[in-house]
Amino acid sequence: MGAKPGIPPRRAGIADEAREGPLESDPVYTSDQPYGPYRHARNSHSCHAFLSRTIRHCGRPDITSPSGRATLLRRRRSGSGRPGPGGAGVTRMNCRAAKAAVKRAAELAVAKTAPLLWRRRHGSLVVLMYHRVLPPGDPRLEAEQPGMYVHPETLRFHLATLKRHFQPVRLDHWILAARNNAPLPERAFAITFDDGWADNFEYAYPVLTEEDVPATIFVVSDLVGTGRLFWPERLGLLLRQGLARHAAQLYSFSEFAWLRALDMPMPSSERELDPERLDRIINGAKRDDDATLCARVDAMASRLGDAGSSGAAQILSWEQIRTMVGSGLISIGSHTRRHTRLSDALTPERLHDEIAGSRFVIESNAGCEAPLFCYPNGDATATVRSLVAEHYLAACSTLHGWHSIAADRYMIRRISVHQDITRDETSLLARLSGWI
Numbered sequence: 001m002g003a004k005p006g007i008p009p010r011r012a013g014i015a016d017e018a019r020e021g022p023l024e025s026d027p028v029y030t031s032d033q034p035y036g037p038y039r040h041a042r043n044s045h046s047c048h049a050f051l052s053r054t055i056r057h058c059g060r061p062d063i064t065s066p067s068g069r070a071t072l073l074r075r076r077r078s079g080s081g082r083p084g085p086g087g088a089g090v091t092r093m094n095c096r097a098a099k100a101a102v103k104r105a106a107e108l109a110v111a112k113t114a115p116l117l118w119r120r121r122h123g124s125l126v127v128l129m130y131h132r133v134l135p136p137g138d139p140r141l142e143a144e145q146p147g148m149y150v151h152p153e154t155l156r157f158h159l160a161t162l163k164r165h166f167q168p169v170r171l172d173h174w175i176l177a178a179r180n181n182a183p184l185p186e187r188a189f190a191i192t193f194d195d196g197w198a199d200n201f202e203y204a205y206p207v208l209t210e211e212d213v214p215a216t217i218f219v220v221s222d223l224v225g226t227g228r229l230f231w232p233e234r235l236g237l238l239l240r241q242g243l244a245r246h247a248a249q250l251y252s253f254s255e256f257a258w259l260r261a262l263d264m265p266m267p268s269s270e271r272e273l274d275p276e277r278l279d280r281i282i283n284g285a286k287r288d289d290d291a292t293l294c295a296r297v298d299a300m301a302s303r304l305g306d307a308g309s310s311g312a313a314q315i316l317s318w319e320q321i322r323t324m325v326g327s328g329l330i331s332i333g334s335h336t337r338r339h340t341r342l343s344d345a346l347t348p349e350r351l352h353d354e355i356a357g358s359r360f361v362i363e364s365n366a367g368c369e370a371p372l373f374c375y376p377n378g379d380a381t382a383t384v385r386s387l388v389a390e391h392y393l394a395a396c397s398t399l400h401g402w403h404s405i406a407a408d409r410y411m412i413r414r415i416s417v418h419q420d421i422t423r424d425e426t427s428l429l430a431r432l433s434g435w436i
């Protein structure tokens with residue numbers, strides 16, 4: 001990609017000698033949820049909320065209306081539950097099919113309309129949020145949540161589709177140009193990856209190079225070059241191993257008993273630990289703080305005599321980062337030192353260490369500037385935002401939607417994309433609209 005008006009050229013190489021920095025001994029790791037309650041809470045006025053309401057009431061009477069309440073009462077008196085000639089199983093299948101049909105109809109309508117409206121959105125920026133890029137059948141997918149990955153061919157298809165509607169830009173370049181009132185592309189898109197997964201180098205980097213699309217990778221500085229994992233992936237691996245060995249007896253161990261308190265049915269065999277159920281368990285666990293969760297996962301690992309690691313290197317190394325940075329195509333941003341969810345409950349020293357300390361570690365080791373920040377789990381209080389503004393050019397949130405020149409550059413909205421919701425052009429265009 002050549003230099004665009006108002007967009008600074010890419011860096012040609014690495015200026016500094018890279019060196020490893022010290023790592024702390026008590027890391028606290030978490031992983032964010034691109035589709036968790038935090039983001040949904042901010043979609044209440046969107047098309048997404050309308051669809052959710054429509055789908056939620058599918059097959060059930062609306063108890064907010066008098067006629068709905070009357071229907072419910074009638075069904076309870078007759079003991080019939082939900083109506084349907086084929087019984088509850090068939091009704092559930094019908095309901096699922098109806099939900100899919102409603103969703104698909106909405107996607108088709110949005111995918112046709114939205115691109116026409118994009119033509120009027122001058123100076124807008126669509127920032128896409130990815131995490132992992134793994135091929136089908138990769139063993140690393142076994143302990144992964146559905147919202148965390150796309151396949152390499154899906155990424156290639158996304159980039160080709162995006163380039164037909166938008167101009168690719170590097171996020172820091174676009175932000176700098178906007179801040180300096182320099183000319184901007186009419187409509188642009190920027191790619192981001194959160195967490196710093198090794199598969200970003202193995203599978204995303206080759207596709208980005210082929211398609212000549214720049215990207216920013218937000219790394220957790222203290223994890224780079226280590227064999228350590230985030231607690232959600234460790235939890236998934238330990239649950240799978242524990243269920244394979246002990247089945248439902250697993251929860252009789254005191255180290256696993258806390259899972260019973262999550263108020264949801266727990267899998268009683270490895271087969272029952274499907275991606276959706278793992279997703280719910282991880283989201284339920286997030287009610288506790290990172291330190292508590294890491295301690296629990298450590299205790300579970302000790303009980304099973306396993307570190308909760310897949311064996312393969314899952315996080316980027318500094319060497320891989322330096323290779324990508326040297327291409328000029330990839331920029332590196334900070335995702336804190338330990339992926340700690342940032343809140344006012346943390347001491348000012350800890351906040352400073354996570355926010356400013358991570359930038360120092362990245363720049364010392366990667367040999368590049370790291371002017372962008374990304375809030376783990378999207379958590380950002382006013383104190384956190386103000387500290388980030390002292391040390392960074394801009395920051396990405398997990399808020400859903402498009403970014404624009406007038407918007408707060410310390411709360412950049414993004415569109416989260418993953419394999420199960422953007423595998424064809426209709427669903428991708430609908431998702432890119434920011435309405436779904």
Ligand SMILES: [Zn+2]
Binds near residue numbers: 031194335339
């Ligand atoms: Zn993250």
